[in-house]
Amino acid sequence: MLGYTVTQWIFGILAFLAILFALMVVFTRNPIHSVLYLVLTFFCIAGHYLLLNAQFLAVVHIAVYAGAIMVLFLFVIMLLNLNEDTEPQKTGLSKAIAVIVGGLFLLVMVGALKGADQLAINAKGHPDTGLMHRLGQVLFHEYLFPFEIVSVLLLSALVGAIMIGKKDTEEQTDTVK
């Protein structure tokens, strides 16, 4: 097909959709639509992970991002009852400046990253890189300590979120006394 393989077609379509949905996240006015477009972007990125032979990460990505984080976003947006009418808008000038800055940044990055193909590849790696078996072995041998630290981080984030989110009625009564 036009000199491209099936994998290249899939990559092109997924890349186009990911960029399109990412643009829709930024330029849609309704916050709920933004969340839904971001979920679609994450599905496209999960497709890229599958294309890169990282099956475990693709599944975890969908479960954690589309399943947990975006539901949390949707929950908060619906809890605060946000819609297009309450949406604060920046002036056209600052939006234009943001787009110009982004374009210049893109120019710099494309110039800097050009020719990365020629970099040497160290080929001492393991063939089944992205499979769960290999990932688990590396995670629990080389990265066991960071893994435990991350579990402590998640626990403290959980406790912190509850501490911030709860109504501080006791403190108010303390200050009244």
Next chain:
Amino acid sequence: MINGISINMYLMLSTVLFIIGAVGVMARRNTIILFMCIELMLNAVNLLLVAFSTLHADTSGQVFVFFIMAVAASEVAVGLAILSMVYRNTKSIDSELLSKLKH
């Protein structure tokens, strides 16, 4: 080359996604959308880490993606708790109202 796709393609895709996220952070005032754009930037970096991990056949990159996901999850939990408290006090999630640290 990964499955016939040049690493340059992944570099360009990640750069574009990252910059869309950065433009979103600069162009929007809704704090929740800012958080979502930060998630988009994190994901652009994650994609590039996985691409290079597959290119070099080295699993460490994917372990780092795993850690980034955990950090992003805890960041979102704390951030959204703070935002809902801000909304409870100011009845708005406009980022321009949160400028008291500026002066």
